Amino acid sequence: MTESKTLKISEAEWEVMRVIWAKGKTTSPEIISILSTSMDWKPATIKTLLSRLVKKQILLTELEGNKFIYQPLVSEEQTMRSATEQLFSKICAKKVGKTIAELIEEADLTQTDLALILTAVDKKEKTAVKTIACNCIPGQCDCSEHQHRD
Ligand SMILES: [Zn+2]
Numbered sequence: 141m142t143e144s145k146t147l148k149i150s151e152a153e154w155e156v157m158r159v160i161w162a163k164g165k166t167t168s169p170e171i172i173s174i175l176s177t178s179m180d181w182k183p184a185t186i187k188t189l190l191s192r193l194v195k196k197q198i199l200l201t202e203l204e205g206n207k208f209i210y211q212p213l214v215s216e217e218q219t220m221r222s223a224t225e226q227l228f229s230k231i232c233a234k235k236v237g238k239t240i241a242e243l244i245e246e247a248d249l250t251q252t253d254l255a256l257i258l259t260a261v262d263k264k265e266k267t268a269v270k271t272i273a274c275n276c277i278p279g280q281c282d283c284s285e286h287q288h289r290d
Contacts, residue, residue: 157216
């Protein structure tokens with residue numbers, strides 16, 4: 141596990157980051173005006189989230205003139221990847237494939253998306269392993285590997 145690289149970001153912080161990722165560079169009044177209407181959050185709440193993101197080094201703040209400018213230090217793609225890794229680290233390695241299949245079934249996908257997925261599947265087919273070992277802590281998984289009763 142590469143714990144040092146995992147970004148811990150809450151749902152609320154993610155909402156703030158989405159605004160900043162979309163804008164690239166923005167000010168707190170701008171962020172507040174978007175999120176106070178769309179999320180019905182108080183300015184103080186948004187300011188707290190901003191300072192938390194700065195502390196976590198996900199966001200950079202600089203004084204420009206008399207305004208604080210915010211800009212992302214981490215890309216949306218990096219954050220998404222980290223969140224996906226965190227999600228998959230919570231389930232048994234043996235269940236990852238089934239989970240991915242379920243995600244595909246439930247997602248709204250275009251033909252372009254499907255082409256991407258099919259290319260990925262094609263590539264994977266060449267390196268697919270026969271079996272996957274359970275990586276769970278004994279007692280946290282119902283895999284046969286952990287059932288010592290017969
Ligand atoms: Zn397991």
